[in-house]
Amino acid sequence: MVIPGLLYTKDHEWVRLDGSIATIGITDHAQKMLGEVTFVELPAVGASFKKGQAISVVESSKAASDVYAPVEGRVIEINDQLLSRPELINQSCYEDGWICKMEVTDPSPGSGLMDARQYAKFLKEQ
Amino acid sequence: MKKDFTFEALARQPVGSLLYQEHIKRAASCPMAEFAGYIMPLWFSSISQEHKAVREAAGLFDCTHMGVLGVSGPDARPFLEAVVTNRVSDMEPGQARYSFILDACGSVLDDVIIYCRGPEEFVIVVNAANEGKLEAYLAGLLQDMWVIDPAEPELGLGLRPKIKDLRDPTIGPEGMVDIALQGPRSLEILEKLVDCNSLFLAQLRPFRFIDCSIQKIPCMVARTGYTGAKMGFELFVQPASASALWNLLLERCTAIGLVPCGLGARDSLRIEAGLPLYGHELAGPFRVNPFEAGYGWAVRLDKPFFIGKAAMSAAATKADMQVARLRVPGGKGIRPVRFNDAVLDSSGHCIGWISSCASVGQDQIGLAYVRSAQCRVGAAIGVYYLARGQAQGRQGRLQTVEIGQQLQPDLEGMILPRFAKF
Numbered sequence: 001m002v003i004p005g006l007l008y009t010k011d012h013e014w015v016r017l018d019g020s021i022a023t024i025g026i027t028d029h030a031q032k033m034l035g036e037v038t039f040v041e042l043p044a045v046g047a048s049f050k051k052g053q054a055i056s057v058v059e060s061s062k063a064a065s066d067v068y069a070p071v072e073g074r075v076i077e078i079n080d081q082l083l084s085r086p087e088l089i090n091q092s093c094y095e096d097g098w099i100c101k102m103e104v105t106d107p108s109p110g111s112g113l114m115d116a117r118q119y120a121k122f123l124k125e126q
Numbered sequence: 127m128k129k130d131f132t133f134e135a136l137a138r139q140p141v142g143s144l145l146y147q148e149h150i151k152r153a154a155s156c157p158m159a160e161f162a163g164y165i166m167p168l169w170f171s172s173i174s175q176e177h178k179a180v181r182e183a184a185g186l187f188d189c190t191h192m193g194v195l196g197v198s199g200p201d202a203r204p205f206l207e208a209v210v211t212n213r214v215s216d217m218e219p220g221q222a223r224y225s226f227i228l229d230a231c232g233s234v235l236d237d238v239i240i241y242c243r244g245p246e247e248f249v250i251v252v253n254a255a256n257e258g259k260l261e262a263y264l265a266g267l268l269q270d271m272w273v274i275d276p277a278e279p280e281l282g283l284g285l286r287p288k289i290k291d292l293r294d295p296t297i298g299p300e301g302m303v304d305i306a307l308q309g310p311r312s313l314e315i316l317e318k319l320v321d322c323n324s325l326f327l328a329q330l331r332p333f334r335f336i337d338c339s340i341q342k343i344p345c346m347v348a349r350t351g352y353t354g355a356k357m358g359f360e361l362f363v364q365p366a367s368a369s370a371l372w373n374l375l376l377e378r379c380t381a382i383g384l385v386p387c388g389l390g391a392r393d394s395l396r397i398e399a400g401l402p403l404y405g406h407e408l409a410g411p412f413r414v415n416p417f418e419a420g421y422g423w424a425v426r427l428d429k430p431f432f433i434g435k436a437a438m439s440a441a442a443t444k445a446d447m448q449v450a451r452l453r454v455p456g457g458k459g460i461r462p463v464r465f466n467d468a469v470l471d472s473s474g475h476c477i478g479w480i481s482s483c484a485s486v487g488q489d490q491i492g493l494a495y496v497r498s499a500q501c502r503v504g505a506a507i508g509v510y511y512l513a514r515g516q517a518q519g520r521q522g523r524l525q526t527v528e529i530g531q532q533l534q535p536d537l538e539g540m541i542l543p544r545f546a547k548f
Contacts, residue, residue: 033157035390036172038485039461041514054517059462061173061485062390064514084459 001028003094007070007110008119014094015070017109022071025098026058026089029123035060037089040082043100048074051106056099058089071109073102128279131229131272133259140165144190144303144368152376152386159389162254164191167388176391177398177486180353181548183383184309186375187392189360190368192304193257194292195264197248202287206240206248208274209267209283211416211425211432217242222333222350224424226408226416227260230273232437234409234416236260237402239350241335249292249346249362251304253404264289274433293365299344301364305371307384308351308358308395315379316340316347316359341374343367352392354399356547394484398491400451400545406465406481407449412495414481415441418448420544447478448498451546454509454539456490463509463537468527469494470508476531477501480509491542497529503543508535 006014012030016023031037041057049055049069056067078100082088089097114122140160143149149156149167157168166188169176179185197206206214212225222241226234236256241249252260266272268289270282292302307315317324322338327347330336335348343363351358363371376386393403402408402419416425416438425438454463463483468476478496492509510533513523527533 032155035157035169036174038456038458041461054515057514059514061394061462062168064462064464066515086458 002116002120002123004116006094007113007115008122009068009070009113010122011068013067013070015109015113017104020104021076022073022102022104022109023098024055024067024070024100024102025093026065026067027119028093030058030065031090031093031097034058034063034065037086040086040089040099042078042080042082043075045075045078048105049102051112058086058099067099069102070113071102071104072106073104073109075100076103077101128273128282129271130231131263131266133262135258138163143188144365145188145372148369148372149188149386156388161389162191162257164254166191167386169388169390170386173388173390173394174485174487176385176387177394179383179385180309180355180387180391180395182310183385184307184311184315184379185353185385185387185391186372187306187308187387188372189304189306190293190365191254193252193254193260194302194304194362195250195252195261196290196292196300197250197287198246198290199287200246201285202246202248205267205283205285205287206250207429208285208432209264210238210240211434211438212240213426213429214240214242214248219244220334220336222335222348224333224421226421226424227263228432228434228438229263230276230433232415232434232441233413234404235263237404237408237421241346241348249302251360256404261291275431275436277436295365299364301366302346302362303365303368305361305363305368305375306351306353306358307361307375308353308355310355310357311382311384312355312359313357315375315382315384319374319378320347340371343371343374345371352401353395354401354546354548355395393482394486397482397484397493398486398546399548400493400543402449402493403482407493407495410481412447412479412481414449414495417441417445418495420449445498447495448501449481449544450478450494450496450501451542451544452492452494452507452539453542454490454492454537455488456485457488460490460537461511463490463492463511466526467512468510468531468533469496470510470533470535471500472506472508474508474532474535476510476527476529476533477507478529479527490537501541503541505541507539507541509537509539510534511536
């Protein structure tokens with residue numbers, strides 16, 4: 001499942017851009033490949049990340065997957081519900097399973113990211 | 127001049143398992159992974175649901191990737207007696223036995239199950255990951271190419287059994303691939319579908335097998351498996367019948383609770399039961415020997431000869447490390463324990479390392495390679511997570527831990543009995 005209106009990375013992160021605020025999570029494809037998520041490591045609020053830096057780790061019993069910052073910015077909020085309910089990533093990866101919000105410092109945050117149509121095509125080609 | 131056995135695997139393009147098309151049809155989106163050169167399902171529903179089904183009802187496993195070799199002829203029995211660590215000379219038709227195959231230096235090349243089909247006819251089931259290596263090893267032994275005893279480097283077996291790959295689809299009626307049916311309701315499932323007198327099945331003891339047929343599909347039915355289930359079978363069928371048997375069982379037995387299972391549950395079930403996986407609890411980075419793994423009984427030092435015997439005699443008397451089964455908390459919100467994480471004693475000193483771990487309900491059950499002196503059932507232990515990435519390493523989490531190092535545990539748990547049956 002791919003949601004219109006979001007931007008996507010080749011590493012299967014999604015970003016919802018709302019002015020200078022970016023909400024970040026992993027895609028439906030990523031959560032399916034991981035299986036039952038049992039642990040999420042969240043970034044510290046206030047920490048800054050460059051595009052492509054590891055910002056979080058999502059782990060299932062079979063795999064640990066790094067989540068890379070899809071935009072450059074500073075973490076302003078984390079979804080700490082995931083600490084006790086990591087399964088939200090499986091149940092609702094685009095809504096309740098969001099990972100963190102960043103204040104974007106990137107002048108062109110959308111560059112290099114795919115829109116829903118491009119991402120759906122990218123998944124098909126894989 | 128004989129040579130020491132060495133083997134270099136050729137890289138080959140992974141191929142779908144024999145049942146790949148059936149898996150795609152059943153669950154188009156089920157995640158697949160490459161395992162020993164085969165593309166296999168990781169799970170069909172979820173690892174935990176499939177694990178539970180095998181403990182409470184039954185599960186069906188695609189094991190068609192497992193190597194199946196036929197060893198036959200007048201030399202078959204003496205050949206195997208010299209090549210494997212367990213005894214073969216007294217095996218009767220219908221009997222199966224777990225064993226190791228070693229090289230002359232005592233390194234474990236594989237752990238196998240030998241099925242005796244007749245006085246001069248045996249089948250060996252080998253790990254998929256080791257099949258190419260074993261085929262090269264056995265082929266070389268047939269030509270007396272390898273050193274088999276370092277004390278007598280010119281010694282050869284001089285035995286010439288016929289060795290065949292029974293998974294070869296062109297081989298005809300003697301062909302065999304493995305499909306495993308495991309769990310408490312597996313007997314009921316087979317009783318419903320076999321063409322022979324089902325009493326034979328009910329009376330079949332562990333490590334025994336019979337030839338029969340399931341809805342006219344000829345089949346060797348063995349009370350063996352890799353899940354720790356007290357009741358479970360491996361069904362050996364001709365490659366051409368594998369899909370038919372797979373579908374028949376799944377279509378006719380859903381009401382009994384039979385589900386298809388992927389590699390994920392296969393791993394979590396064998397870990398919960400304490401069964402070793404080659405490369406983790408046998409050989410591998412820790413170079414675990416059969417005694418340390420808890421299988422000294424399958425190494426018959428009272429046999430006059432087997433390849434690797436001198437090294438095994440030495441290993442039998444030295445027991446400072448061993449494989450242990452342990453439990454730490456698991457479930458939602460607890461970081462999974464992984465290969466190489468450190469195992470600590472109650473004072474925080476490292477006594478060994480995790481070799482495998484799986485989440486089972488609210489627990490994580492791990493297997494670990496630990497110092498025997500600290501390995502008492504019920505003893506309190508801790509686990510320290512190694513750095514999961516470079517960022518954690520920079521924050522001071524260690525990348526490796528040595529025996530004796532003192533650390534703060536991340537999780538606290540205890541040592542369990544070495545094996546469990548379900």
